[in-house]
Amino acid sequence: MANRMILNETSYHGKGAINSIPLEFKKRNFKKAVLITDKDLIKYGVATRVSALLDKEEIEYDIYDGIVPNPTIQNVKDGVEFVKRMDADCIIAVGGGSPIDTAKAIGIIITNPEFEDVLSLEGVADTKKACLPILAVPTTSGTAAEVTINYVITDENNHRKFVCIDPHDIPIVSFVDSDMMMGMPKGLCASTGMDAMTHAIEGYVTKGAWDMTDMMHIKAIEIIGKSLKDSVNGNPEAREKMALGQYIAGMGFSNVGLGLVHGMAHPLSAWYNIPHGIACASLLPTVMEYNKDFTGDKYRDIARILGIDGADAMSIEDVRNVACRAIADLSKDVGIPATISELGVKAEDIPRIAEDAFRDVCSPGNPRDTSIEDIIGLYQNLM
Template sequence: MARFTLPRDIYYGAGAISELKALKGHKKAMIFTGGSSMKRGGFLQKVEDVLHNIGIETQLFEGIEPDPSIETVFRGAEAMRAFEPDVIVAIGGGSPIDAAKAMWVFYEHPEKTFENIKDPFTIPVLRNKAIFVAIPSTSGTATEVTAFSVITDYKTDIKYPLADFEITPDIAILDTDIPLTMPKKLTAHTGMDALTHAIEAYVATARSNFSDALALQAISDIYDSLVASYYGDKAAREKMHIAQCMAGMAFSNALLGIAHSLAHKTGAVFHIPHGCCNAILLPSVIEFNAKVCADRYAVIARHLGLTGNTDAQLTNALIDSIKALNKKLDIAQTYKENGVSEEVLREHADTIAANAVLDPCTGSNPRQIDKEQMKEVLLCAYYGTPVTF
């Protein structure tokens, strides 16, 4: 028996924030956001206005940092316990939405510790106190539709991807006006994160016919729109916002692979944005996994109109197309080119590899991997050398 889980409702399109009116009847909403971009763009005010117009009292929790910490999570949970909302609304990029998901757990279950929930599918039943609404501002993480939340332990420099269907939001609002405000670099990084989500979902061990269809459509739409989105095309930005959501629906159910395992661990240590790490890693990971699933990568290549006479040729064509896409997005292909010194690599490579093997995403990778192989994949991504093992 398998399971496929999505939010109950997804509202999408220009001005979709207005659909918060569906929350009429609730009493209190706590709104979570990151920096000032949602306030500057007027989107935070729109959220508050809709909620106030239907009689919902609000309280704002702002300033959630990129790559939110365990400490921020517990601070937010404490604020929720004081305010007692019956709706949680998170607006912004992946960080504030991920943080609010984790805060939700400790709001409803204050007796739990982070250690109690960091392993996959260990989060207790939620929705005893509140439901969750997610409004993404970026086109990449898809946390608005997923069962994941990435939280960083800065004492150990480890990113933990919390994974449980309980933290899948109840309502996702994809207001396509919001991503029009994204800067170019963020558009590139989040777009490559979305592409990695879709490709990893298509080859992951928990894939299904449901996730396959969503992943392939997402891959095609991302290839069609990401470069134009990078250069600010309005229609492309809108298409990317929907495509990344489809990729999220796919990977939330099919799960991911070692590109994300390594991205979680290298991002925290090398201080490189998550999407950029995925862009660097994806070609090397495909080379490693092709030993067991070249036929799946070949399907993706054919779907994109790439050419080749064999599965191996088609897989190589897919890898080359990803590198070409990175170049068009001004993303340097290796960790070395992104400013990571060999000294830092040598100092942390063994620990990164060991932690990446333990990452929850590794279990659903199509090819099994050990610590030494993980380190070799990392080194290949650092130097840009082929993965031949």
């Protein structure tokens, strides 16, 4: 079987990467952009760093700042109408996963209007054309939306999130500038950082993993494991490392899929509006335990790369246990809640949430085949 790899056409990394936005805009002969972001990133002067560059270079643009956390179908439809009205030929997406995910859905519908209902994009949609070109600027170090072929939209009417997987949606250029991430508060830095660790670990053990993505994921685990705590505490060098680590994880998982952590996290966000990174981080240690006997020697690799003494000499059972414990300790150290009841999850909702998790597009990639009953048990253990 052939393995496929899809990555950005171009990416810029490091402090000051956003300064290359006008260069890429002009060399591609774009005429007008819509800058997609959210109101807080405007308010706190993050997205305006990009708009200032556009102003300086006399690049024409309009701003759509109506993005909300866990973006909705209506969010996407409103954005499509805005981009059409502004007659833009490209999108500049500035933000975390929400603005970039919304930009992907908008861009796809602009060029593939038969999917304007948004819901029909769920799963692997049969789109025919590449989306309106997207230049992506992440402001968090976790989602890696700037390098993935995935995006997630919330169906508010049915209390669920749905994942869209489409090679046509990947941003053509990404600008991974750690200066754009320096303003993250501790909580956001922790949750998005643990989301990145979840991407790296789930991508490493997913059923579709292969040598090239293994190389990416193990390096991402190393960088994130060494940098996350210092990044949460505001260390500039650690934040730059996290910007790279989360991107490398995205390079991998975008091409091989994820697993049950994401399958279980998506309905938690849809039902209770829990930030995606926090949902993933709260679930990760427990699902790692659940999967441990179905991961071969990969937990030994994780333990070794996290610097656990004696990992090579331990029995497979012991090394799997210490790897799980190390991730649980890291999650605790950066302030992630250990139970989902702390996040507002209600016991009586669990059976219906478990059904959504079982049907989630990420769940089949889990290394251990699962059932609704198993998922119910995992949620209950986390209460």
